[in-house]
Structures are given as structure tokens and as C-alpha cells.
Amino acid sequence: MAPSVSEEALNTQLSAPEPEHCPGPESEQAGKDDACNGCANQDICSSQLPKGPDPDLPIINSKLSMIDQKLLVLSGKGGVGKSTFTSMLSWALAADEDLEVGAMDLDICGPSLPRMLGAEGETIHQSNSGWSPVYVADNLGMMSISFMLPDPDSAVIWRGAKKNGLIKQFLKDVNWGEHLDYLVVDTPPGTSDEHLSVSTYMKESGIDGALIVTTPQEVSLLDVRKEIDFCKKAGIKILGLVENMSGFVCPGCKGESKIFKPTTGGGEKLCNDLNIPFLGSVPLDPRIGKACDEGVSFFDEYADSPAATAILDVVDALRDQIEINLDSLTLND
Structure with a gap:
């Protein structure tokens, strides 16, 4: 039977819903922040709930110490293909049978990776060693809230x-095994709760870097600049930016045309302006959507694209940027 979300996640010992800008019941500002004024939970937060260092952090650090590379996939805007690219990045890494991926x-309100990786409808199992991820290949496991929902809708x-x-x-609780080469974390758009939480919980163990996904239009790049600023403020190294949907590839004639034309130079110019590695451009291919809908590897099905x-x-x-990052850390040590 699949585990449900624990009492820790569902119950915060509060008598009323948290206000919009609640600092969180475990925060040092709990009960003291401006958002707490007039809140029905103010007395509970200021007197009864524990404060100080999070006792779960040592457990999280121990779990994450068994993972070589921890990567965040970010985008400032929804609809740029971030989750699609996360799924293809996972498939591509797992194509190396020597790697455990x-x-x-972490897109809690809109989990889509289970469908894209062919694991929709699966459940996770709980044991003394923690939650077991769902494996879509011998060396590719995944975790999502989708596996805990009573209905996919x-x-x-x-x-x-x-x-x-x-x-x-x-x-803290997912058991990835004795060793994991890559953990690819798909985040929702923006710079909100999920981003702050994952950067805080993973800070001590170290996030190896972020991959930022955009499309060529200035509307997308406006939000990407905010994501880049978030990474700088959170101390997350940006491994590079990829420009998705940079053109359209006809499956028949293999001809390519621009659909979303860059009006200000696109992702490559942004990277040049901000001194960020530009990892490349990925054209549109309608078969990518088909592969994601069917939960199969795009590379296996359409290697000629x-x-x-x-x-x-x-x-x-x-992967070259990751090696450069590791080399620089070694030299600094």
C-alpha cells in the first residue's frame, strides 16, 4: 500500500489556516512577523511549537551525502518545456548503464513527470528503510506526489x-539505494515556496548546480532573469541555460523554421550579457510531445531527430560544466 503524506506534512498543529505571507511555524519569526498580527495561530506559534535548528537536517544531509550530483531544473515561466526537458535529461543520463539516476x-500542484517517464498510476511503497522510488528503468527511479494522490485529477x-x-x-525519507550518481529535481515555475524549501534543506549538503530552461521570446527571458537573480541570492551555481523551442523541425523533410523568433537576441545573448554558460538550443519536434504523452524515451523512439x-x-x-565545477572546487580546496 502506498504511504500517504505524513502528519508532519498535513498537520502543523495550527488551529486555523496560515495567512498568505506566513513565515512558517518552525521559523524564528513564527508569531512575531508582521503577517502574524491578528492570526488565530499567533499564540501557538510563538509559544508551543519548537524553534531553532531543524532536527531533520542531519538526516537529510546523511541521505544526500550518498548522491554525487544534485541538479535543479528551473524556469522563470511556465510552459517553456521545463518538465519535458527534465524527463529527457533523465532518460539521456540513464542511457549510460553505469549511472544510477x-x-x-517537486511541482507539487502540477506533477507531470510520472506521465512523461511512463510511471503514471504507479504507487510507492514504504519500509523500514524509507519510501521506495518508482523505477521506470533499471537505473532510473523517480518520486512524485502524484503517486500518493487518490485520483490523478x-x-x-x-x-x-x-x-x-x-x-x-x-x-529525508526516500531511499535511493546505497549510491546515486545524479538526482535531477524538477521544480515548478517561479521563485516561491518550493524553491526556498529545497535550497534551504539542501544547502548544507550542497546543490551542485542549476539548469535553467527558457524559450527565445523576451516574455520568457524577463522571468528567467528573475530566476537567475534567485540563484545568485540563494548561492546556487548556474551550470547553464538551454533555449528550448528555438525552431520547428518537420518530421518529414527535416527542415527547420523559427516559430518563436527572438526579439532581443534570445537565450544566447542573455547568457553573453550575464556571463552564464549557454548550453545550446533545442528545436521543436512534435514527436517530443508524443513520446512524453506515451511515457517513452524520445531518444529510443526517434534517434534520427x-x-x-x-x-x-x-x-x-x-556534464562538462559539472566537471569544470568539480575541478574548480578541487583547486580551491
Whole structure:
């Protein structure tokens, strides 16, 4: 039987819903922040709930110490293909049979990785060693709130504290085995609760870097600049940016045309302006959507697509950036 979300995630010992800008019941500002004025939970937060260092952090650090590379996939805007790219990045890494890969879906309100990785309808199991991820290949496991929902159409209507509790459980309780080479974390758009939680909980163990996904239009780049600023403020190294949907590839003639034309130079110019590695451009191919809907590897089904070649080139560039990052850390030590 699949575990349900624990009491830690669902119950915060509060007598009323948290206000919109609640600092969280475990925060040092709980009961003291401006948002707490007039809140029915103010007395509970200021006197009864524990404060200080989170006792779960040592457990999280111990779990994450068994993972070599921890990567966040970010986008400032929804609809740029971030989850699609996360799924293809996971498939591409797992194509190397010597690697153990994990994919974690932190888009709590809109989990889509289970469908894209062919695990929709599966359940996770709980044992003394923790939650077992769902394996879509011998060396590719994944974790998502989708596996805990009673119905795939169920809406997750949670405030920040409950989201934070579930993210903590994913990092603390999921048993990835004795060793994981890559953990690819798919985050929702923006710079909100999920991003703050994962960066806080993973800070001590270290996030190896972030991959940022955008499309060529300035509307997308406006939000990407905010995501880049978030990474800088959170101390997360940006491994690079990939420009998705940079053109359209005809499956028949293999001809390519621009659909979303860059009006300000696109992702490559943004990277040049901000001194960020540009990992490459990925064209549109309608068969990518088909592969994601069917939960199969795009590379296995359509290896001849220019989009497949472009994605694999981006993955190679990403792994090169990881090696450069590791080399620089070694030199600094």
C-alpha cells in the first residue's frame, strides 16, 4: 500500500489556516512577523511549537551525502518545456548503464513527470528503510506526489507549510539505494515556496548546480532573469541555460523554421550579457510531445531527430560544466 503524506506534512498543529505571507511555524519569526498580527495561530506559534535548528537536517544531509550530483531544473515561466526537458535529461543520463539516476518531481500542484517517464498510476511503497522510488528503468527511479494522490485529477490545494513538509519528507525519507550518481529535481515555475524549501534543506549538503530552461521570446527571458537573480541570492551555481523551442523541425523533410523568433537576441545573448554558460538550443519536434504523452524515451523512439541530437549535445555540455565545477572546487580546496 502506498504511504500517504505524513502528519508532519498535513498537520502543523495550527488551529486555523496560515495567512498568505506566513513565515512558517518552525521559523524564528513564527508569531512575531508582521503577517502574524491578528492570526488565530499567533499564540501557538510563538509559544508551543519548537524553534531553532531543524532536527531533520542531519538526516537529510546523511541521505544526500550518498548522491554525487544534485541538479535543479528551473524556469522563470511556465510552459517553456521545463518538465519535458527534465524527463529527457533523465532518460539521456540513464542511457549510460553505469549511472544510477533519480528524478524528483517537486511541482507539487502540477506533477507531470510520472506521465512523461511512463510511471503514471504507479504507487510507492514504504519500509523500514524509507519510501521506495518508482523505477521506470533499471537505473532510473523517480518520486512524485502524484503517486500518493487518490485520483490523478485530484487538486493539491496546499499553503506553503504543507508543501515544505512534503519536500522535507522527499529529501529525508526516500531511499535511493546505497549510491546515486545524479538526482535531477524538477521544480515548478517561479521563485516561491518550493524553491526556498529545497535550497534551504539542501544547502548544507550542497546543490551542485542549476539548469535553467527558457524559450527565445523576451516574455520568457524577463522571468528567467528573475530566476537567475534567485540563484545568485540563494548561492546556487548556474551550470547553464538551454533555449528550448528555438525552431520547428518537420518530421518529414527535416527542415527547420523559427516559430518563436527572438526579439532581443534570445537565450544566447542573455547568457553573453550575464556571463552564464549557454548550453545550446533545442528545436521543436512534435514527436517530443508524443513520446512524453506515451511515457517513452524520445531518444529510443526517434534517434534520427535533430531535436534528439540537440538535446544530447546539451546534456554533454551540462556534464562538462559539472566537471569544470568539480575541478574548480578541487583547486580551491
